[in-house]
Amino acid sequence: MSAFRAALRISRRDALRAKGRTALIMVMIGLPVLVITAMFTGSATTNVTMREKLGSVLGAADARIVTRPFRTRVEQNPDGTGIGQPSAKRRERPWTPGEIGALLPGRLLRYQANVVEARLADGFDRVDVMEADLRDPMTGGMRRLVEGRFATAPGEVTVSPELVDRGVRIGDTITVWRPDRTVRVVGVAEHPNRPGVLEMVALPEGLLPHQNDGNDSGWLIDTAAPVQWSDVRRLNKAGLAVQSRAVIESSDAVSSGPMDMHRLVQVGVSVLLVVTETVLLAGPAFAVGLRRRRRELAVIAAQGASARQLKAIVLADGLVLGGAAALLGGRSGSAPGC
Amino acid sequence: MTVVSLRDVTREHGEVRALGGVSLDVSAGELVAVMGPSGSGKSTLLNVAGGLDRPTSGTVTIEGEDLAAVKDLAALRRTSVGYVFQDLNLIPSLTAAENVMLPRELDGVRTGRARDEALAVLAEVGAAEVADRFPEELSGGQRQRVAIARALTGERRLLLADEPTGALDTATGDEILQLLRTRCDEGAAVLLVTHEPRYAGWADRVIYLRDGRIVESGAVRMESAR
Numbered sequence A: 001m002s003a004f005r006a007a008l009r010i011s012r013r014d015a016l017r018a019k020g021r022t023a024l025i026m027v028m029i030g031l032p033v034l035v036i037t038a039m040f041t042g043s044a045t046t047n048v049t050m051r052e053k054l055g056s057v058l059g060a061a062d063a064r065i066v067t068r069p070f071r072t073r074v075e076q077n078p079d080g081t082g083i084g085q086p087s088a089k090r091r092e093r094p095w096t097p098g099e100i101g102a103l104l105p106g107r108l109l110r111y112q113a114n115v116v117e118a119r120l121a122d123g124f125d126r127v128d129v130m131e132a133d134l135r136d137p138m139t140g141g142m143r144r145l146v147e148g149r150f151a152t153a154p155g156e157v158t159v160s161p162e163l164v165d166r167g168v169r170i171g172d173t174i175t176v177w178r179p180d181r182t183v184r185v186v187g188v189a190e191h192p193n194r195p196g197v198l199e200m201v202a203l204p205e206g207l208l209p210h211q212n213d214g215n216d217s218g219w220l221i222d223t224a225a226p227v228q229w230s231d232v233r234r235l236n237k238a239g240l241a242v243q244s245r246a247v248i249e250s251s252d253a254v255s256s257g258p259m260d261m262h263r264l265v266q267v268g269v270s271v272l273l274v275v276t277e278t279v280l281l282a283g284p285a286f287a288v289g290l291r292r293r294r295r296e297l298a299v300i301a302a303q304g305a306s307a308r309q310l311k312a313i314v315l316a317d318g319l320v321l322g323g324a325a326a327l328l329g330g331r332s333g334s335a336p337g338c
Numbered sequence B: 001m002t003v004v005s006l007r008d009v010t011r012e013h014g015e016v017r018a019l020g021g022v023s024l025d026v027s028a029g030e031l032v033a034v035m036g037p038s039g040s041g042k043s044t045l046l047n048v049a050g051g052l053d054r055p056t057s058g059t060v061t062i063e064g065e066d067l068a069a070v071k072d073l074a075a076l077r078r079t080s081v082g083y084v085f086q087d088l089n090l091i092p093s094l095t096a097a098e099n100v101m102l103p104r105e106l107d108g109v110r111t112g113r114a115r116d117e118a119l120a121v122l123a124e125v126g127a128a129e130v131a132d133r134f135p136e137e138l139s140g141g142q143r144q145r146v147a148i149a150r151a152l153t154g155e156r157r158l159l160l161a162d163e164p165t166g167a168l169d170t171a172t173g174d175e176i177l178q179l180l181r182t183r184c185d186e187g188a189a190v191l192l193v194t195h196e197p198r199y200a201g202w203a204d205r206v207i208y209l210r211d212g213r214i215v216e217s218g219a220v221r222m223e224s225a226r
Ligand SMILES: Nc1ncnc2c1ncn2[C@@H]1O[C@H](COP(=O)(O)OP(=O)(O)O)[C@@H](O)[C@H]1O
Pocket: B013, B016, B017, B018, B036, B037, B038, B039, B040, B041, B042, B043, B044, B045
């Protein structure tokens, strides 16, 4: 046991002395571990973040119906991300509220969003535009009115506090480029979880032109009963993507069964990848600087180290460096919000 | 008492005959100097005598044990034989004390006890004050003292030194020789390879090698040379 302690001591000291080699091994082993854990952690935390920003996306609505360019069947995650749709030959006619009401009864409220260039005191800058009637209770919680009032007519906007910091005042007019328009500031409204965003909120088509299906537009819906996963799948089939409050808030319910299996496979694949790549890369990584090491091993052998003990020293190298690299990679890969 | 004994030992590397039938006994308390031109087989003799290398024929006996019958040569080296080379003796990433501890730790002695022993031996060779320094912070003479300390830990009685003064200046070399002589007088058997005829004067016996054979052997201990 004390022989192995001595081996670990040598490896640790060598790792500190030969910093270049250590860094190389750390990168060769740690980086792939980092990427894999980051990927895995990323997919595991999507639900949480979507749940957190539910208010700003859905307001008080039961769901948000996102139009798509085509009417082919939509594939999506329960939280409404990862939307995919096979393309069709031609674009369909635009969705109408009537058509949607036939699929899912409820009260609809139009929204659309885009990014425009706006002239500020210090030149043009990119500004987010969200269009929805914030006076409607269905939007409760999407934005917080800080000052003034919400837009009530086309050509009126509220601005985010960040724009106030950039010199915009209530009563000012802002010149927008693409589309070329002039809008009047009637209030200041704050985004609940994107502090620092440059944003204007207007009535639908009060600033932007009409945005076709699939171009960041759709409806919020207030239904009698919560929108279930089965409803989501039904609308998917018709070619619409859906973010449902009920589904997102209880995403565990949806993910039980096949989703657990899915996660299990994910974990399995990650572990397998980490192990394989470590085995594949560790060899070349440790070959780095082995020549220098050989001299040292000869000295240790002359002091009476057996072949087994010499192997233990090389193994200790692997433990010290490989362990540290994997740990570091894993830790930074799973660090949230970076 | 004979510590190491070689009988008709040969060592061949393919066609090259590094040792061609050498017989030699070194007793406890005896310092034997090995001299001879480069390539005459001095290092080979040392390696065979210490179990770092096995003879092609002949027998080597260390403290009564025939090496041919010893399965675990490494263990025997740990407990009976200490090596000191010309340079690059010490492991750069370990402190002086940790270098001295190493053979004992490899032998399974617990770290704390190994350290106590190491500090004691370092004090005996006059290197107590450098115990916690790394080899690169030591002078050449200090390094050899540490290497000798390491060769002596665990009460090993056969000390094999291959040109231990080769990289040192004359004054420092003399100090190291003095140290070897002292260890010898306290009971160690020392086999010393050297190029310096002056050091022959410190030896109890000098053997001259040429082409792997002992060509001359004699007690040359001259009290005046010391
Ligand atoms: N591993 C080896 N392989 C082949 N020849 C060797 C080997 N080791 C030593 N020799 C040869 O054995 C002879 C004696 O070498 P060595 O014992 O190192 O001599 P010395 O130490 O007196 O200079 C030399 O001719 C050397 O070339």
